[in-house]
Amino acid sequence: MDFDIIFGNAARAAFGPEAVILALAAIGLNVHFGFTGMLNCGQVGFLLLGAYGTSVSVATFGWSLWAGVLIGLFLSLALAAALGFPTLRLNPLLFAIATIAAAEIIRILIGSTDAIGLTGGPLSVSFDAGAFYDLNPYPDGPQDRYGIGTFEFTGQQLWVITVGWALIALISLAIFLLVRSPWGRVLKSIREDEDAARSLGKNVFSYKMQALLIGGGIGGLAGVIDAIKTSGADPNGFRPQVTFFAYAALLLGGAATYLGPVLGAVLFWFLREWIESFLRQLASESWLPGAASDFLDGAEGIISVAMVGLALVLLMLFRPQGLTGNRTELHLDAR
Amino acid sequence: MPDELTPSPDSPRPAATPPPNPAEGPGKGEIEPILTVPPVPGAPKPNPILTVDNLARSFGGLRAVDVDHLEVERGVVTALIGPNGAGKTTLFNLLSGFDRADSGRWSFDGRAVTAPAPDQLARQGMIRTFQLTKSLAKLTVIDNVLLGAPGQAGERLWTAPFRWRWRDQERENTGRAEELLERFNLAHMRDELAGTLSGGQRKLLEVARALMANPVLIMLDEPMAGVNPALGQSLMRHITLLAHEGMSVVFIEHAMDVVTGLSDWVVVLSQGRIIAEGPPWKVIHDDDVIDAYLGRRRAGDAL
Numbered sequence: 001m002d003f004d005i006i007f008g009n010a011a012r013a014a015f016g017p018e019a020v021i022l023a024l025a026a027i028g029l030n031v032h033f034g035f036t037g038m039l040n041c042g043q044v045g046f047l048l049l050g051a052y053g054t055s056v057s058v059a060t061f062g063w064s065l066w067a068g069v070l071i072g073l074f075l076s077l078a079l080a081a082a083l084g085f086p087t088l089r090l091n092p093l094l095f096a097i098a099t100i101a102a103a104e105i106i107r108i109l110i111g112s113t114d115a116i117g118l119t120g121g122p123l124s125v126s127f128d129a130g131a132f133y134d135l136n137p138y139p140d141g142p143q144d145r146y147g148i149g150t151f152e153f154t155g156q157q158l159w160v161i162t163v164g165w166a167l168i169a170l171i172s173l174a175i176f177l178l179v180r181s182p183w184g185r186v187l188k189s190i191r192e193d194e195d196a197a198r199s200l201g202k203n204v205f206s207y208k209m210q211a212l213l214i215g216g217g218i219g220g221l222a223g224v225i226d227a228i229k230t231s232g233a234d235p236n237g238f239r240p241q242v243t244f245f246a247y248a249a250l251l252l253g254g255a256a257t258y259l260g261p262v263l264g265a266v267l268f269w270f271l272r273e274w275i276e277s278f279l280r281q282l283a284s285e286s287w288l289p290g291a292a293s294d295f296l297d298g299a300e301g302i303i304s305v306a307m308v309g310l311a312l313v314l315l316m317l318f319r320p321q322g323l324t325g326n327r328t329e330l331h332l333d334a335r
Numbered sequence: 336m337p338d339e340l341t342p343s344p345d346s347p348r349p350a351a352t353p354p355p356n357p358a359e360g361p362g363k364g365e366i367e368p369i370l371t372v373p374p375v376p377g378a379p380k381p382n383p384i385l386t387v388d389n390l391a392r393s394f395g396g397l398r399a400v401d402v403d404h405l406e407v408e409r410g411v412v413t414a415l416i417g418p419n420g421a422g423k424t425t426l427f428n429l430l431s432g433f434d435r436a437d438s439g440r441w442s443f444d445g446r447a448v449t450a451p452a453p454d455q456l457a458r459q460g461m462i463r464t465f466q467l468t469k470s471l472a473k474l475t476v477i478d479n480v481l482l483g484a485p486g487q488a489g490e491r492l493w494t495a496p497f498r499w500r501w502r503d504q505e506r507e508n509t510g511r512a513e514e515l516l517e518r519f520n521l522a523h524m525r526d527e528l529a530g531t532l533s534g535g536q537r538k539l540l541e542v543a544r545a546l547m548a549n550p551v552l553i554m555l556d557e558p559m560a561g562v563n564p565a566l567g568q569s570l571m572r573h574i575t576l577l578a579h580e581g582m583s584v585v586f587i588e589h590a591m592d593v594v595t596g597l598s599d600w601v602v603v604l605s606q607g608r609i610i611a612e613g614p615p616w617k618v619i620h621d622d623d624v625i626d627a628y629l630g631r632r633r634a635g636d637a638l
Contacts, residue, residue: 177496182481182489182505189471189482195433196469200483200548201457202490210492 001285006277008150013273014266016157017229020164021047021222022268025246026253026261027171028218033247034256035179036211037191039096042083044242045103046216049075050223051233052110056119059127059232066131069224076220079106080212088208100240111235126232133159160229167225168262171218176258178214187211188256248312254322263323271311275304369408369599374613377404384409384552384583385430390439392422392429392607399425401607402439407552412575412584414598414615416591418628422607423587424466427554431463432456444551458485460551464558466587470537472530476521479529479540480512481505483547508547515543518573520566535562542570546577555586559593571597591629595619603628 013019025043032040053072057063063071079102087098115121133156138146140155147153153161178184186207189197194204227233245268253264282288283296296303315322368381383406392400400422407413415423428434430441432451441448443461457463462483471479487508488494489501516522519539524532529540542558553574559567571586575597578584588594594601595615603611603618605627611618618624 174496177498178492181495181498182487182501183492183495185474185478185482186490188474188478192471192473193469195453195465196471197482198433198453199431199457199463199465199469200544201454201462201485202482203454 001281004150006274006281008152009277010270010274011151012153014270015161015165016153016269017160017164017225019265019269020161020168021226021229022246022249023168023262023265024164024171024222024225025219025242026249026265027168027175028215028222029243029246029250030255030257030261031175031211031215031218034250034260035184035187035191036208037092038088038208038211039092040099040212040215041096041240041243042099042101042103043215043219043246044238044240045079045099045106046076046219047223047226047242048103048106048110048233048235048238049079050220051227051238052119052125052223053220054224054227055125055127055233058129059120059125060118064131065127065129065228068127068227072224072227073217073220076223077213077217080216081209083216084209084212088205088212100243103238103243104240107235107238122235124232124234124236126230127227129228129231132228135159160225164225167221171221172258172262179258183207191256248308251322252312252315254325257322257324260322260324267323268308272304272308275307276300279303367411367599369411370614372408372600372613374611374617376609376612378406378612380406380408382409383407385441385443385585387430387441388439390426390429390441391437392425392434393437398607400429400436402426402609405602405609405612407583407585408600409583410578410581411599412578412586412597413600413602414594415585415587415602415604416589416594416628417604420606421604421628423604424556425607426604427463427556427585427587431461431554433463457548460549461554462545462548462550462552463554464541464545464556466556466560468534468537468541470529470532470540472528474529475526476516476524476529476532476540477509477512477526480515480544480547481508483544484508484512485548512543512547515546519543519570535566538562539566539570542574546574550582552583552585555584557587557589559588559590568593568596591619 025047028046029040029043032038032043050072053075054065054068057068057071058065083099083102087095109115110119111122113121116123119125133140136155136159138144138155138158140159144155145152146155146158179187186197186202189200189202190204190207197204197207226237249264249268250261251264252267253260253262279296279300283293283300372378372380385405385407387402387405389404390400390402391398415426417423425434429436429439429451432448432453432455435451443456444459446459448456471482474482487501488504494500513522513525516525519542521532521536521539521543524536529537532540538558538561542555545553545555555574559571562570571593574584578599586598598615601612601615601618602609603621603624605623610623610627611621613621619629
């Protein structure tokens with residue numbers, strides 16, 4: 001068993017493109033759920049439109065990548081507006097149902113065989129993201145590797161995550177500046193009690209809409225990065241669990257904190273990949289009985305997700321505020 | 336208690352006895368225009384801040400509010416009393432836009448209220464508090480009060496990230512909020528989360544927050560429930576002081592000594608209808624009010 005390799009895999013996952021995407025999705029959710037108290041169960045819908053907006057623009061319509069990026073972002077904002085106008089005045093639980101339904105409807109429509117001509121349907125879509133990699137400042141020969149030991153990336157990967165982490169830093173800073181302001185105070189007051197905010201003259205609908213657009217747009221950006229990273233999009237990559245992974249990351253790190261979603265996403269991918277690599281190595285150990293090897297073989301991914309779920313359950317039991325949250329805040333609800 | 340407004344325990348409670356000359360309102364030397372108003376339900380007032388016509392709201396078969404005509408005078412303290420279930424809170428909810436009336440019209444501060452939206456009415460200066468306190472548990476006490484400040488530049492998305500655009504206003508608001516906290520005996524809790532306050536403190540916090548909004552009309556739903564009597568009375572005296580500076584006050588209250596001691600005018604609601612209104616020392620002698628609300632003995636106590 002080679003713990004160097006296990007650690008390298010885990011560290012690469014924790015800072016790689018997947019973690020960047022999850023972190024952005026969770027930052028968006030944090031604006032919705034953490035700061036404004038909106039239970040968005042369809043964050044993946046924003047990612048999907050970001051990814052497909054980019055991919056389809058380039059692959060089907062032949063537009064430039066940058067036009068595709070803008071269209072991806074625009075579509076995710078449009079989804080926020082379309083979802084928000086009819087549902088934000090309703091009961092918060094209806095909003096939750098509407099978001100999960102909308103995300104699923106879009107995924108099924110895009111992935112249907114009728115949509116093959118436009119989106120590739122179930123066949124997925126791929127395009128040339130060369131315009132992005134042309135800007136790559138890192139030499140990207142077949143031998144070029146960046147990192148230490150087993151924690152290393154290719155030049156292309158490094159370029160994606162450089163851009164990704166820079167965006168995370170910028171967006172986190174913007175969210176910090178917004179939320180510490182009186183604007184953020186209104187958001188939190190809406191989370192605590194909408195009617196109190198209303199009674200003091202705050203236009204609750206407008207603030208919720210602003211939060212929905214901001215968080216949805218950040219989700220869309222995560223989708224755009226996903227599309228660029230994989231040079232395409234596949235409907236199966238946008239199943240509802242993506243939203244719940246983002247919630248897992250958010251709760252792990254601590255909702256309504258500035259760094260919680262980022263920390264949570266890093267940790268989520270580190271744990272998930274560490275466990276999966278560990279199990280994969282374990283399955284090939286000679287001392288393991290054959291039956292156990294057979295059981296593990298191919299199931300490492302599922303088991304690792306289950307273990308992350310277990311970690312989340314334990315966290316909720318022993319540190320429900322997440323890693324960075326404030327425990328007294330959490331316990332006020334019970335009074 | 337350090338609050339200078341808090342009376343010492345042995346100081347006399349506010350006068351519950353009628354002044355010798357009804358033309359002198361309680362605690363005032365000059366003749367108030369409100370006292371020229373005949374004490375009959377629906378009486379027109381010289382300078383109403385709020386005028387209500389044919390306001391009705393039913394829940395199933397129950398007619399919770401059924402007000403033919405009501406005028407609330409500007410710059411005075413009006414108490415709204417009545418038995419439990421009389422429709423006092425429902426009336427508040429309707430007027431402040433938190434509930435939809437089945438029918439009826441009303442105007443506030445000279446403007447007809449056509450599509451009542453709570454936030455819009457609040458921005459026009461009608462600020463209400465709630466019977467079940469709505470303190471914002473995970474905001475600090477000072478943030479709760481600051482939320483009330485009207486017209487904050489920093490509450491707009493485009494200015495919010497740029498602190499220099501709202502820093503001065505925020506500092507000014509913070510100063511005012513701290514004064515209010517001082518007055519309401521909450522200064523020592525300034526940076527605590529509001530959820531850690533006791534029930535009575537939350538009530539005080541809500542009133543402070545409402546005052547922070549510089550209301551034209553403040554509507555307080557049982558502001559003194561759960562507040563210790565001495566502090567509560569000092570509070571209400573502070574509010575009546577503000578009324579003399581031009582703010583209009585409507586409050587719901589059950590303690591008759593508070594009502595008679597602090598209000599200039601009393602409106603009595605029973606089964607959704609206004610059964611009496613007038614100056615407190617007249618209303619408590621009204622037979623209908625005694626039958627519907629006070630009871631024979633209680634009326635005697637209040638005197």
